[in-house]
Amino acid sequence: MSTALRKVRGRGQVYGVKSAPYAFLLPAVVLFALFFALPIGYALWLSLHKVEVVGLGLGKGAREQVWAGLGNYAAALTDPELGVGTLRVLGYGAIVIPVMLGLALLFALLLDNEQARARSFSRLAIFLPYAIPGVVAALLWGFLYLPDVSPFHFLLERLGLPQPDLLDGGPLFLSLANIAVWGGAGFNMIVIYTALRSIPAEVYEAAKLDGATPVQIALRIKVPMVAPSLVLTFFFSVIATLQVFSEPTTLRPLTNGIPTTWSPLMKVYDDAFVGGDVYAASATAVVLAAATFVLSFALLRISSSRMTHRGSR
Incomplete structure (x- = not known):
């Protein structure tokens, strides 16, 4: 060659x-x-x-x-329905995020305990609601909330206790939050539990030799060491909260307490497919995407600065 x-x-x-x-x-x-x-x-x-x-x-x-230039953006930013929907979502998130992440952390710590039994079954049982589509979960809980078919209302009636309307007023936020917590706690638990399993066993052994109790190990060692996973799940939860759509949209035919513009994404859908104004809907969607990006970036910078400050101590 x-x-x-x-x-x-x-x-x-x-x-x-x-x-x-x-x-x-x-x-x-x-x-x-x-x-x-x-x-x-x-x-x-x-x-x-x-x-x-x-x-x-x-x-x-x-x-x-x-x-149109920036006319659609000006109309979106001054739209009172969008502002009210944003406040609703913020109130909804104030309930969902702390409860969901708190339960996820609690479940992860319990499963990581040496005395825990049936870990595989427990992980599957906690994670399973996340595998159910959001529309199916909303329909399931929606019929459980309806007074005419709900077993909860039947039991309360037999016991002579008051029967709250879970699809109107203040209880509506709790009802929607319950669906999100039921479906999202399992996913966040898996993320936190995976981080816990990656902690070297020598750290726990050293803490036990120093006389630390299981509760002290959980609060002073496990929780600080999985802080990055907690921050990650918090970001996921914030983004999911701002994008809530399927749950209120699915429950809306069951009650008059959910308007068509209950959340910002429902407002986008209503403008685009009910009002037929895809231009205004696009501007609103871009505003929501930009707000989500700015909020996520700000939270990431704050958490990063705090983690750096702790690491420098």
Whole structure:
């Protein structure tokens, strides 16, 4: 084989090795562009336009898409329904996030205890509600909340106790929060439990030699060492809370206490598919996405600075 042929083959082999990672990444990049980047770009483009109606809006050319600039964003930021829906979601999150993460941490600590029994079954039982789709879970709990078919109302009636309306007023927040906690505690528990299992056993043995009780080990060693996992689950919970949609939308036909704009995402859906104004809906969606990003970034910076400050001590 000539020297020139060896050089050509060697260059081809090197080129093939260097280009292999890009070939593996290509499907992911194409899917990301088609189903993530492109929809976001189209939503941004729609949010900067509006439909201008000429006359009665009948006939060809009576409705024309024109440039709106930041008009849709100004309308979204001054929309009172969006503000009220945001306050509802914040109140909903104030109930869901502490209870869900508290239960997830408690379950993880109990399962990580040496005296725990049937760990595999317990993990599966706690995680199983997360595997149930949100719409199915909302329907399940919705019929349990209905006075006419709820076994809880039947028992309260037989016992002569008051029967609260769980689908209206203040109890509605607790009812929606219960669905989210029931479905999300298992996922967060798995994240925290995995972090607990990665802690070296020597740390626990040293603490026992120093006379630490199981409660002291849990509060002073386990919880601080899984703080990054707690921060991660907190971020996930905040984002999921701001994006709540399926639970109130599914329960809405069962009660008059849930308006079509109960949450910000329900407002986006109502504007786009009920009101037919996809331009205003796109602007509202972009505002919500930007607010979620800013809030997540701010919380991440705060948590990172605190973790760095603790580590420097």
